[in-house]
Amino acid sequence: MPLILTIPDELIEAIKLPKGRLESELKKEFAFFLYKKGMATMGVARRLAGISKWEFIDSLGERKIDWLSWIVKRLFSENCSSWSCLQRMYCRGEKCFLERYTQEINENRFLDK
Numbered sequence: 001m002p003l004i005l006t007i008p009d010e011l012i013e014a015i016k017l018p019k020g021r022l023e024s025e026l027k028k029e030f031a032f033f034l035y036k037k038g039m040a041t042m043g044v045a046r047r048l049a050g051i052s053k054w055e056f057i058d059s060l061g062e063r064k065i066d067w068l069s070w071i072v073k074r075l076f077s078e079n080c081s082s083w084s085c086l087q088r089m090y091c092r093g094e095k096c097f098l099e100r101y102t103q104e105i106n107e108n109r110f111l112d113k
Contacts, residue, residue, distance in 0.1 A: 024050060027048055027049060028049040028051070030048065031048040031049035032049070032059070032063060032065060036065045036066075
């Protein structure tokens with residue numbers, strides 16, 4: 001059963017977003033909030049936000065929301081402890097979103113080079 005949230009008109013008017021984007025933007029903000037608070041997994045939050053895993057991870061980085069701990073947990077659950085293993089899991093062809101975050105990953109020192 002879907003949840004319906006009612007927002008009074010005066011609050012909708014006060015939110016500085018175009019009405020055509022209001023619902024999708026509020027869903028995204030709510031999804032990021034739930035993920036940050038640990039109330040939703042990345043999969044649940046990104047589906048609520050209506051975006052791909054890669055867009056969600058990039059947006060987490062832009063918002064300075066921790067997402068590396070999720071990768072660490074995933075690595076250990078998949079028995080993956082090397083950079084090449086990480087690349088196989090999170091890179092698509094020539095494009096690897098992780099290249100943007102190499103320094104942060106290396107600073108966590110959980111990978112054997």
